[in-house]
Amino acid sequence: MKDLTIASQIIRPGESTEININIARLPSRTLIDTPIYVYRGLEEGPVLSLTAGMHGDEINGMEIVRRILDNGYNKVKRGTVLCMPIINMYGFLNYSREVPDGKDINRSFPGSKGGSLASRVAWHMTHEIIPAIDYGIDFHTGGSMRTNYPQVRCVMEDQRNAELAMAFHAPFTIDSPFRPQSLRQTAAKHEKNIIVYEGGRIHSIRSTGNRRGFKRHTSFNETFKYDR
Numbered sequence: 001m002k003d004l005t006i007a008s009q010i011i012r013p014g015e016s017t018e019i020n021i022n023i024a025r026l027p028s029r030t031l032i033d034t035p036i037y038v039y040r041g042l043e044e045g046p047v048l049s050l051t052a053g054m055h056g057d058e059i060n061g062m063e064i065v066r067r068i069l070d071n072g073y074n075k076v077k078r079g080t081v082l083c084m085p086i087i088n089m090y091g092f093l094n095y096s097r098e099v100p101d102g103k104d105i106n107r108s109f110p111g112s113k114g115g116s117l118a119s120r121v122a123w124h125m126t127h128e129i130i131p132a133i134d135y136g137i138d139f140h141t142g143g144s145m146r147t148n149y150p151q152v153r154c155v156m157e158d159q160r161n162a163e164l165a166m167a168f169h170a171p172f173t174i175d176s177p178f179r180p181q182s183l184r185q186t187a188a189k190h191e192k193n194i195i196v197y198e199g200g201r202i203h204s205i206r207s208t209g210n211r212r213g214f215k216r217h218t219s220f221n222e223t224f225k226y227d228r
């Protein structure tokens with residue numbers, strides 16, 4: 001089995017580690033770390049990333065990844081699971097979707113090392129996370145005041161992307177084209193497969209992904225075209 005390198009750190013088979021990447025600092029000059037938890041099984045297998053908090057106010061996704069870590073669901077026998085519960089630490093601290101300069105990280109890929117704060121975060125994801133993974137699930141909620149029914153977004157014409165989405169088996173699977181300068185689009189350019197999960201709303205933790213009131217629909221899995 002090959003060694004895995006993330007943010008210049010080597011992780012060997014059977015190792016579990018926490019990597020802290022430092023992207024910028026607060027105006028007080030306090031350094032803000034963004035933790036990444038990596039668990040490698042002893043057997044060869046794919047590398048899966050579970051990321052959340054690209055939008056700092058979408059805490060439902062962060063809680064999903066936190067519970068995965070808390071329950072040890074990331075401790076796989078084969079392959080590797082990389083958990084990054086809060087991509088946008090700055091937005092999270094400010095209760096905001098964007099980073100403090102008002103930019104959206106998910107419209108700032110592939111990013112630039114010396115660019116705006118959003119662009120720097122994107123650059124670290126592009127150069128330190130994407131090269132290390134094979135597959136990814138990026139957790140979100142509805143934006144603004146919208147509450148989203150639990151759904152997975154993928155590109156149906158990409159067979160592996162669609163397969164990954166179907167295996168996830170959310171109540172809805174939506175054909176969603178890549179948005180320009182997004183994590184998903186950049187990963188696809190590197191031939192890495194990422195799907196997006198959306199459930200619930202901002203500033204809120206909903207264990208059921210907010211399926212209340214939709215109960216009669218929860219037993220089927222429906223696919224349809226998402227054309228925004």
Ligand SMILES: [Zn+2]
Binds near residue numbers: 054058141
């Ligand atoms: Zn989001």
